Amino acid sequence: MKVLKYIGLCFLALGCSSLEFNDFWKNPDIDTYSPNKVLIVGMTSNKKARLQFENGLKEAYELRGVAAVTSSEFLRASFTSEKKTEEDLSALEDKLINEGFDTILLTKVIGVEDKIAYKTNYKSFDPGYTKFKEDYLKYQDAYYNPDYYEEYSIYHTETSMYCICPTNPRELIWKGYIDVTDPNSVDDTVNEYVRLVVIILDEEQLINPGFIDTGVHDPAIQ
Template structure:
């Protein structure tokens, strides 16, 4: 049985209040995909976010009996600070394969949308205020909640799993498109993002449901 490596590359966000799967696809030619060795790599200059993300995903994969490693156990902390050439990436793949890894999961932010939401204003009207003075007083600004705009961001993320020991026509195992909406905190974003990916991998029968 071929050994497996997942490299999860994600440009980490500060956090999010909502993560949803937009679409996903699994290679039907791959009937059994049993990863034995997993490398998780979060690409971000925020070392804290990277470590939290990798440890969270490692714990989830370990629950599925997948032997997982965080990237800081394999590479130095500056590994993700610069872009790599195709030759450097191929060399990296060969080195990883030599260490027993044979699959890659890549997650990247494909784009960011700026969104704006308008909340309409409203009056607080009390029907017990039947005198003119009370009625007039009700419609002054002190009793009016004005409308307002709130701005937020939607990050479009794509996660893909590749088997690095297969030819180009069979290497893609699974791909998922996800939206991360309105980041708030690192821990919330990481947990929800990881749980959403794991859940989708179970649904698509890439990994076994527990």
């Protein structure tokens, strides 16, 4: 039911026809979580999208009185240019703890689906077309008309929150899955994604309380 609620909230609040929140997992041992200092990591080779995404979430955390640092600020450029070992990442976690971090928020694309859709919707059965030639004429564009089909891509993304608290196990707190369908504007899509993540974390009490302008002003929805 919560997933359905968030999907509805996504469309009402953001008007985000390109975003769909599919599922999430929350650590059953954690009801609420108030981070003190967060490292925000966007794993993408698109530097512009990464900066915009990380800075958007940084601003959201800072508005709630939480210290936040982007990976673009904290990690050297060379860190992402080559593969890391488990020992490298353990050393990074130790460094984060020594510098007062207790949380990592990691977002990445975990898969891409290429889709093909008809540009025109047809009924499954039309009683007016009962002859071969009528049926053939209606659908013959499939052979030679490139406009008969529409190709698009769905990007499956995952955002995860990890605790690296020095006195507690380094564990997963929350993980959510969001699909981004054929984004036309990187700026708009990133902004919508950031707002959706913040709304969900707020609902799950995993981010310090703060005002969220969802764009919905109906008292029945607030």
